[in-house]
Amino acid sequence: MGKKKWIKTLVVGLLLTLISTYFYTVSSSGLFYFVEGPLQDNLRKAKSIDERQPDDRIKIVKIDEKSLSAIGKFPWDRSTYAKVIEKLEQSGVAAIGIDVVLAEPSKNPADDKALADVLAKYSNIILPIQINYPSKQKQAGDLVPETIDYPSSTLTTKSNQMAHINVLVDKDGKARKLPVGLPDIKGSYIPAFSVALANLVLDEKEKIKRDETTGEWMLGNTIIPTNERNQVTTEFYTQPRQKVDASTGYEMLSFVDVMNSTKPLPLKGSIVLVGPFVTAMQDEYPTPISSVKMFGIEIHANMIQTLLESKFYKDASRPLGVGSILLISLLAIFLFDRYRGKTALFIFIGMFVIYGGIWLAFYTVSSIFIPLIYPQFALVSIYVWSLVSHYLEERKERNRVTGIFGRFVSKTVVDELLQSGEDVKLGGSRKDISLIFVDIRGFTPMSERLEPEQVIQVLNEYLDVCTKAIFKFNGTLDKFIGDGVMAMFGAPIEYDNHPEMAVRAAIEMKSQADILEQKLIRNYGIGVKFGLGINSGPAVVGNIGSEDLRLDYTAIGDTVNLSARLESNAKPGQILISEQTYERVKGLFEIEAIGEIKVKGKEKPVAVYEVIGHL
Known part of the structure; x- marks a missing residue:
């Protein structure tokens, strides 16, 4: 724990200790006399x-x-x-x-x-x-x-x-x-x-x-x-x-x-x-x-x-009573700051029972009633505070991780990892998903005409359009590939209509890219368009990479490869989908058949369709 957090814990703990001490010293029998007195009475009544x-x-x-x-x-x-x-x-x-x-x-x-x-x-x-x-x-x-x-x-x-x-x-x-x-x-x-x-x-x-x-x-x-x-x-x-x-x-x-x-x-x-x-x-x-x-x-x-x-x-004398409250409180502050969860619960129960035994021993051996309720009130208060404090810290850390990690991958991925409560491990599972590959057509010529700072600005604007469209339709932003984007739908959260969501995201990207292109033409005299490829089918989705150093949540398989090939064959402003995607979304969008094309990695030509827009 950082120094600042430790100081905060110490201050709150000491404040609770002072409150308990005040309750103990507020009158001759303390504020909780109605509890402390009967406990002493019952102990004395138990004599033979x-x-x-x-x-x-x-x-x-x-x-x-x-x-x-x-x-x-x-x-x-x-x-x-x-x-x-x-x-x-x-x-x-x-x-x-x-x-x-x-x-x-x-x-x-x-x-x-x-x-x-x-x-x-x-x-x-x-x-x-x-x-x-x-x-x-x-x-x-x-x-x-x-x-x-x-x-x-x-x-x-x-x-x-x-x-x-x-x-x-x-x-x-x-x-x-x-x-x-x-x-x-x-x-x-x-x-x-x-x-x-x-x-x-x-x-x-x-x-x-x-x-x-x-x-x-x-x-x-x-x-x-x-x-x-x-x-x-x-x-x-x-x-x-x-x-x-x-x-x-x-x-x-x-x-x-x-x-x-x-x-x-x-x-x-x-x-x-x-x-x-x-x-x-x-x-x-x-x-x-x-x-x-x-x-x-x-x-x-x-x-x-x-x-x-x-x-x-x-x-017990006031100094002894106050000392017992202070000792229990400082020990509780240290232990509950250091431990949490079940360990903290066992420590709390243990301290509660042990102090009760000490109270009984003082009475039996020395005929002295040390305060019982007031140290235990401090113990309970500090334990409850530690639960609240740890919960708030975890929520804050969760939000921080979600905010930072969510800039690189979809927040749905972050949520799944956080909610699972499990460590991130290598491996994946076979899922039915849809994939979009997007590339900016004409980006290389444009980058040659603009200053580097301008190139980065334009690129960020185009990637922002892609990211917003993907997240709008519950997609997962897999990665940025130079001036391109890879995204998947249906993982890690499964959706039955993931092909539809992928196509809608693609149409959103195309429409927003057209608006952005007009802005670029006005500012720089040059415009660029998207080329998009979509495919649906089975793929292995999971964490790939080095378990100790770097993991990448992504999808692999033939379905992924075909989506990338469709994007490479797409003309500027064109959305190409495979036959597997077409069979699942036909009737929902205006789609035209292009015919079969030969793609790298496939022995036979594949049927390709172009999405024109919404019906």
């Missing part, structure tokens, strides 16, 4: 039961229909929560999370005091903070609160006993990630409910905290892979509303059963989450693992286990 073993330390106390029926309409008295907390503490739990917003003071101060006393007595209790955001932020990606609902001041909750319970959903409305911390109105970070509860059971060196210098969230010495919204991917170990089973779900207890228990429950060392488990309380979210919504308390439970096990399935 053994890989999804729920942590038996995590328990859920449900505010369910049974509890609402027994205790009464919600909201409940704060003393109710105080009673349940006491029961749980007596059972030796490690941490308690109350997932019920208690922002307003109770109508009965005694209720608030009962809960406040419990909170003061035990330091392992976390109450929720609800951060409220405006419907639209000033800038995309911002998380500036509009209001924040803290626990009521009447509860005298300590700052280390509060954490946010916000669940931020992706663009498709599904909860995949939880923010480990969110800024308050002053910019200070409030830890997540799950983070605060996990910290109550983690060793001091393993506790989760924010590095104020770098802004990174750390689990001990390990960086938690959060995005720009401080979110980390949640690993789901249970299905929504999972029935209690030691192997498939967190153990669940009804709120009223805990409250009415008369002896300690088997909850020693457990992390207990207390929260709504009824649809009417509107605390449920779509998740990627099921079409059934999951209650917020279940999402927090899964997030706690994610943090405790440090299983973070993270997205």
Whole structure:
């Protein structure tokens, strides 16, 4: 490929790469999040039961229909929560999370005091903070609160006993990630409910905290892979509303059963989450693992286990993602420019599958999701461009070859060679054709009287007349022979009426030559005429010559020879045809019999006819 074409390919390829990179970086999850996200979801859902073993330390106390029926309409008295907390503490739990917003003071101060006393007595209790955001932020990606609902001041909750319970959903409305911390109105970070509860059971060196210098969230010495919204991917170990089973779900207890228990429950060392488990309380979210919504308390439970096990399935860094797009794109640009056809198709399929394998390997080995759709989008775009580009190049080259080659032989010959898709080879086939030989009578005397430039000009005008007439009637211009022309009809494209077409072409040449002769007489005082011979019959038509150096598409045989002999016997302005041609065109033209003449190469005289013109 020429340098200019290579530069064009490189520029277009890089442009497609930039488009794919833009789609990847346009937002936190990219433009094709609706494809990329579900692919990641399906991969994560494919885990076995053994890989999804729920942590038996995590328990859920449900505010369910049974509890609402027994205790009464919600909201409940704060003393109710105080009673349940006491029961749980007596059972030796490690941490308690109350997932019920208690922002307003109770109508009965005694209720608030009962809960406040419990909170003061035990330091392992976390109450929720609800951060409220405006419907639209000033800038995309911002998380500036509009209001924040803290626990009521009447509860005298300590700052280390509060954490946010916000669940931020992706663009498709599904909860995949939880923010480990969110800024308050002053910019200070409030830890997540799950983070605060996990910290109550983690060793001091393993506790989760924010590095104020770098802004990174750390689990001990390990960086938690959060995005720009401080979110980390949640690993789901249970299905929504999972029935209690030691192997498939967190153990669940009804709120009223805990409250009415008369002896300690088997909850020693457990992390207990207390929260709504009824649809009417509107605390449920779509998740990627099921079409059934999951209650917020279940999402927090899964997030706690994610943090405790440090299983973070993270997205690749932007530089790594952009690098993968660039690498695939540059390789595709080079290969698709170099190869085409089936080879290019196999390369495309191979690259597509191999990159899919690399994507899967990154996930399996390193728990990293490198971009899948964006590099493959670039790959597909560049491949499609290469198909279009190669097609346009081939069309351009075809037109160029047809234009150049068509000046020397008939365009029908070029078309047949190009459409066949085969190499030009020596050899031919026997065909029934008609041949015209044309010669300019009086050309030699004229050339002696005119300047060389004038001779060439006159010759070109006469040959132009012949060529146009031949092509007009679908003939093939075989060759120029000095001041003569050889043409055939019926090859390479076969026509049943090729003798008629040959005669019509001859009449056209004669009439146009008469007009040209008058012009020459006016300009130079001398005129010339055509002598034409036509014969029809079998001949071998094909490529003759040197296979490596030069081939000539022509016809050979006795039919050709007789046509040439008829032309040599034709007088100026005369069209002579053989008996074979006459038998096929009689009745179509005005023809007169001349009789038999002796021609070179024939032992017996041949019958000859003169075409006078159209009927």
